[in-house]
Amino acid sequence: MSTTIDDDVTTETPPKPTKRQRQAANIADAASGGMKMLLLKLVALGILDAVAVYAVLVLAGFGQWIVAAVVAAVAALVNWIYFSRRKLPAKYLTPGIIFLVLFQVFVLVYTGYIAFTNYGTGHNGSKEQAVSSLMASSLQRVEDSPTYPVTVVDQLGTLGLLVTDPDGDAYVGTNDQPLEPVDAEFDGDKAVAVDGWTSLQFADVIARTDEITELAVPFSDDPNDGALRTPDGSSAYQYVSTLEYDEAAGTMTDVTTGTVYSDIGTGAFTSADGEELLPGWQITVGFDNFVRAVTDPRLAQPLVYVTLWTFAFALISVASTFFLGLFLAIVFNDMRMRGRRYYRVLMILPYAIPSFLSALIWAGMMNESFGFINQVLLGGASVPWLTDPWMAKVSVLIVNLWLGFPYMFLVCMGALQSIPDELQEAATVDGARPWAVFRLIKLPLLLVTVAPLLIASFAFNFNNFNTIYMLTDGGPRDSNAPIPVGFTDILITMVYKVAFTGQSRDYGLASAYSIIIFIIVAVISIIAFRRTKSLEELN
Numbered sequence: 001m002s003t004t005i006d007d008d009v010t011t012e013t014p015p016k017p018t019k020r021q022r023q024a025a026n027i028a029d030a031a032s033g034g035m036k037m038l039l040l041k042l043v044a045l046g047i048l049d050a051v052a053v054y055a056v057l058v059l060a061g062f063g064q065w066i067v068a069a070v071v072a073a074v075a076a077l078v079n080w081i082y083f084s085r086r087k088l089p090a091k092y093l094t095p096g097i098i099f100l101v102l103f104q105v106f107v108l109v110y111t112g113y114i115a116f117t118n119y120g121t122g123h124n125g126s127k128e129q130a131v132s133s134l135m136a137s138s139l140q141r142v143e144d145s146p147t148y149p150v151t152v153v154d155q156l157g158t159l160g161l162l163v164t165d166p167d168g169d170a171y172v173g174t175n176d177q178p179l180e181p182v183d184a185e186f187d188g189d190k191a192v193a194v195d196g197w198t199s200l201q202f203a204d205v206i207a208r209t210d211e212i213t214e215l216a217v218p219f220s221d222d223p224n225d226g227a228l229r230t231p232d233g234s235s236a237y238q239y240v241s242t243l244e245y246d247e248a249a250g251t252m253t254d255v256t257t258g259t260v261y262s263d264i265g266t267g268a269f270t271s272a273d274g275e276e277l278l279p280g281w282q283i284t285v286g287f288d289n290f291v292r293a294v295t296d297p298r299l300a301q302p303l304v305y306v307t308l309w310t311f312a313f314a315l316i317s318v319a320s321t322f323f324l325g326l327f328l329a330i331v332f333n334d335m336r337m338r339g340r341r342y343y344r345v346l347m348i349l350p351y352a353i354p355s356f357l358s359a360l361i362w363a364g365m366m367n368e369s370f371g372f373i374n375q376v377l378l379g380g381a382s383v384p385w386l387t388d389p390w391m392a393k394v395s396v397l398i399v400n401l402w403l404g405f406p407y408m409f410l411v412c413m414g415a416l417q418s419i420p421d422e423l424q425e426a427a428t429v430d431g432a433r434p435w436a437v438f439r440l441i442k443l444p445l446l447l448v449t450v451a452p453l454l455i456a457s458f459a460f461n462f463n464n465f466n467t468i469y470m471l472t473d474g475g476p477r478d479s480n481a482p483i484p485v486g487f488t489d490i491l492i493t494m495v496y497k498v499a500f501t502g503q504s505r506d507y508g509l510a511s512a513y514s515i516i517i518f519i520i521v522a523v524i525s526i527i528a529f530r531r532t533k534s535l536e537e538l539n
Contacts, residue, residue, distance in 0.1 A: 041082055049075060074098070108518075115511035118267045118285050121504045122278040127263075130281040134252065134269075135223040135241040136175075136216045142226070145238035149190040152205055152212055152233045153197035159208070161217050161236060162199070163228060164191045172197065173217040179228070205233040243277075252277060289512035298482040302494070309393070310490040314461040317400045318454055324401065325408025326446075330438075333416050344413075351406030359470035362399045387476050389487035396488050400467050404457070408450075415449040416442070451532040458528075459521045463492045491517050 052075035059068035078098075081090045125133075151162040153172065160174040162184060170184035170191035184191035193199050205212060212233050219225040219238075226240035244253045250263035261269035261277050268280030293299065328347060332340050350358065365372040366385035374381050385395045419442060427437045468474060474489035474497065484502055485494050491513065499510030 045079055045082060048078060111511045111514055114507055115289055115515050116284055116286060117282055117508050118280075118288075119282050119508045119511075120506040123267050123280045123282050125279065125281055127281040130268075130279050131223055131245055131252075132176075132218075133279050134243055134277055135245065136227065138242045139216060139227060139229065139239035140242055141229075142238045142240055148228060148236040148238075150228070150230050150234065150236045151190070151192050152200040152208075152230075153194065154200060155197050159211055159215060160197065161215060161228060161230065162191050162194055162197065163217070163236060164189065170194065173228075175215060175217065178218040178220050200233075209233070285508065289508045290516070292509060293512050293516060302478065302481040302483060302485045302489075306485060306489050306491060306494050309488070310462060313393075313396065313400075313464075313490055314458050316397055317404060317461040317464070318457045320397065320401045321404035321408045321457070322412075322450070322454060324405040325410075326412045328405070328409050329412035329416055333413060347409050348406050350402050351410075355403050356466045356470045358403055359399060359467050362395075362402070363471050366395055386472055389476055392472050392476055392488045396468065396471060399471055400461070400464065403467065404461075407457075411450055411453055412446065415446045418449070419445050447532075452529065455525050455528045455532070459525055462490075462521050463517065464490070465492050465496065468493045469496070 052071055055071050056068045059065075059071065078094060081087045081094055146166055148166075149164045153160050153162045158174055160172055160177075162182075163171045163173070163179060164186075165171065168189065170182050170186075171179040172182045172184075172194055173179035182194050185193040200208070213229075213231060216227040216229050216239065217236075218227045223241065223245050226238055228236040229239050230236040242254060242256050244255050245251075246253070252261040252269040253259070254261070259271050259275075261271050261275075264270050265283070266276075266280075267283040267285075268276040268278060270276050294303070331337070332343055332347070337343075363386065366374075368374060368382055368384050368387055371385070373385070374383055384391050386392050423441055423445075424437055427441055432440070468488055468490055472486065472488045474486035474493045476488075477484070477486045483494075484497050489497070495510045495513040495517070498513065499505055499507050
């Protein structure tokens with residue numbers, strides 16, 4: 001830096017930028033400028049904005065104004081960040097934050113929300129949708145109904161009926177939209193076309209007969225007015241429901257029996273004797289799902305042994321994979337062994353194959369009747385690897401050991417190689433035996449690196465869905481359990497069966513179980529991580 005003094009005026013020449021500063025400036029300019037980068041920005045942001053506009057329109061059409069506003073705000077923020085020349089860190093952080101929010105935060109929050117609702121089979125829509133469905137499912141044709149000439153029309157895959165009433169006026173409607181008057185094109189006394197809709201030809205009507213006969217177009221917003229249905233796609237007749245809905249009283253009355261079903265706050269119209277009309281609708285039930293998860297007599301019995309087996313499976317899997325991986329790492333870390341690199345490749349192969357595929361292969365090999373293990377290795381024995389409750393548990397642990405030990409082998413190999421040789425040499429000089437060197441020096445130093453990974457492995461195996469589902473599907477089935485669970489089911493597979501199998505699916509209860517599992521794993525992980533801090537003092 002040079003200084004020039006002229007008539008008591010001092011000027012300082014700024015220092016030249018360093019090489020690192022020039023590189024950083026070049027990176028910033030390349031990230032925010034240049035014609036190629038500008039074109040790439042325009043294309044990428046154009047696609048993003050198109051998707052955002054489409055999402056906003058769809059969400060607004062469903063009345064989700066808050067979500068639509070959030071999508072619009074995020075799109076505007078992304079545009080501002082990527083067109084700015086001074087937001088270089090934000091340009092790299094924004095994609096990761098967006099994906100984190102979408103695939104982690106949103107999923108967790110939405111699961112928590114579902115856990116406080118009765119969402120499931122028969123309760124998966126709004127009250128208005130439930131009323132419409134109930135009324136449509138109990139329609140009966142009016143005996144003296146006039147004949148309405150109709151033309152089947154289509155709008156972006158949604159079928160509707162173009163109806164001509166006895167007065168010669170044209171109306172159009174769908175399953176979800178009541179009839180409304182339109183200006184139509186007539187062929188004689190029948191409306192045959194209307195703007196915005198495509199009239200189906202005879203061949204199209206024949207091809208979509210099943211969809212057309214299921215159409216029930218409401219006369220009006222009042223479900224008690226009935227609907228129009230067509231048996232052939234050319235003529236329609238009036239149908240009225242055997243249920244009568246009273247919106248003010250919140251009741252649904254069966255006019256054939258006189259039974260009154262009332263809205264008592266449980267998400268379904270319920271009679272005085274407890275009978276429910278399904279489908280119902282989704283409501284918030286508070287902590288009811290969490291209470292049911294631990295008190296429901298149908299779930300209490302299997303929940304106890306499934307929980308115990310889940311802990312046993314996770315702990316044994318972590319211990320067995322760690323000790324086998326550590327043993328192999330010690331063996332192959334010996335410089336005297338020839339061909340170590342080839343053996344290491346062989347050890348990693350189980351880890352390179354997708355776990356679900358390995359589990360399926362093992363399931364075939366362990367088949368009692370024609371599996372490779374029984375027929376070839378054991379000379380035609382009939383060991384019930386997957387059909388006996390205890391043998392199935394052993395089989396699951398064996399397969400999980402096969403899948404998990406390569407990971408521990410790699411971790412322990414790297415950790416052992418990071419321990420200075422001087423420590424072992426000094427201990428040997430002092431007269432320590434190999435076992436003492438390993439137990440008192442190598443193992444504590446090894447645990448400094450491996451302990452957090454063991455905690456992560458426990459959390460993974462606590463929710464190890466793939467191995468259980470692909471190998472045994474939770475079986476063999478426990479015939480005494482009131483829900484479809486088996487002797488090798490862990491909590492996550494039981495939750496899956498509660499949510500997605502059987503005739504009745506309870507997503508609210510499954511979400512409550514998911515939250516409970518998350519809390520259990522989080523608490524265990526926090527306690528374990530605090531305990532591992534004592535190991536850091538050894539480093």
